[in-house]
Amino acid sequence: MDNKKIKRSDDYSLWYNNLVKNADLAEHSAVKGCMVIKPYGYAIWEKMQQELDRMFKATGHVNAYFPLFVPKSLFEAEEKNAEGFAKECAIVTHYRLKTDPDNKGKLIVDPEAKLEEELIVRPTSEAIIWNTYKNWIQSYRDLPILINQWANVVRWEMRTRLFLRTAEFLWQEGHTAHATKEEAMEETRKMLDVYAEFAETFLAIPVIKGRKTENERFAGADDTFCIEGLMQDGKALQMGTSHFLGQNFAKAFDVQFAGKDGKRDFVWATSWGVSTRLMGALIMAHSDDDGLVLPPTIAPVQVVIVPIYRSDEEFTKVNNVALDIKKRLEKQNLSVKYDNRDTHKPGWKFNEYELKGVPIRIAIGPRDVDNQCVEIARRDTKEKQSLSNVDLEHKIPHLLEQMQKNIYDKALSFRDQNIHSVNTYSEFKEKLEHPGGFISAHWDGTGETENRIKEETKATIRCIPLNASIEKGTCIYSGKPSAQRVLFAKAY
């Protein structure tokens, strides 16, 4: 391992890549653009999955699984959706290899094994799902359908970055079908709220809920909503999206139902998703120059116990106390690791667990045992204190709660300090470069202005915030009237 610590202020991008590697979260694979998610990184993703899955089920959804491959004819059925994804699709054209007659030991694609119809590796599953829903829906009694699937998808990206943008990524995609427009819209907004709550309470990342502009809308949607987070380098990250699909897919796949009055109508749809990109958000929102900082809720290991000793006698003495504490903490449903390896020194372990973002470290040495106390170090503030062993199993959960709040509050105040309201284009450009962050500005509502600003500054409209006060003004670029301020930022 290279111990050169890259600071965020030196090179944010390099800091991120090193952290992902050094904290054992993921690494590049032999496949271009695809990553290997390592056990520690995957454990964090699993915790995200568990919590999201619980929230989806609590809002009435069930899980199912649809195929990885989408026949081209189905894929192209919803025109806008197909067009939107066409440039980044992987395509299966053959189903067999054979030994190269000219080069033994090598394989070639068997030209005789060409598929009659190409298969698209799903970049998203609307097509295959709506083709299936068609068979499931005849009457209003069959609605709503509230299904989620956990899956991998492939989008052939030119440039990739670990977790933030990879050719293959893991995600969940919800696909729902409704009898009315109102119900579908309500579902869209409900799932946006679920995502926002998840991001804020579980990942401790404050987010802004908003609506996407037409330019940024999901291909095939009538309306796209998102949650946007702000990273420590001042760039925005889209952390989740929820789409109101109108009747677009129902029309493309001819999914109609008979209402109570016997009249037939097309079904209303939504889809919503979050991906392993959230891992990137988690890393970039909280971590520092010493490594990962994980909110206690998401940490695979919440408390690590490190014994300190010289002799076998001392080890026995310390070990008994450590095991007792571990047992007591586990009874409180905490995830505790007792690292009693003799192959590494305590100082080495301290650094290791800081790098990996373990929220609380408990060090126990002979002196502590004599004094009936332990040394507690918290990762978020790096403070150390000596705590009495008495009732420790209740003090630790309390401390973890405080840490969760502290980590959120820190991210929140950073975010709030980095929303800059501007009234002129020159001020806009200045703020965008200097502190960065979200720039709140008036916009005339046209895609043309949006594109011009993007070309000139690289900032995009992240969203039209939902909870903002309506304030009329004039567009910073065109001077035309504007109904509301929108949030611009440079984004990942």
Added chain:
RNA sequence: CGGGGUGUAGCGUAGCCCGGUAUCGCGCCACAUUUGGGAUGUGGAGGUCGUAGGUUCGAAUCCUGCCACCCCGACCA
């Protein structure tokens, strides 16, 4: 797809301009001393120098092709 860069032990690298069979650090193995913030010493193992070809008595080094990955742009969750 355009521009730049890198491929040498598990990881990070020196050597390349100026050709003579590979350097150093981390890690790994053994033993000893160590253990309250990344221990020290001694000994040891590990390499078809990305790949294919060419030049040469001889190639990590020079030449040509190919491949892979990273970074910067255009495209995107």
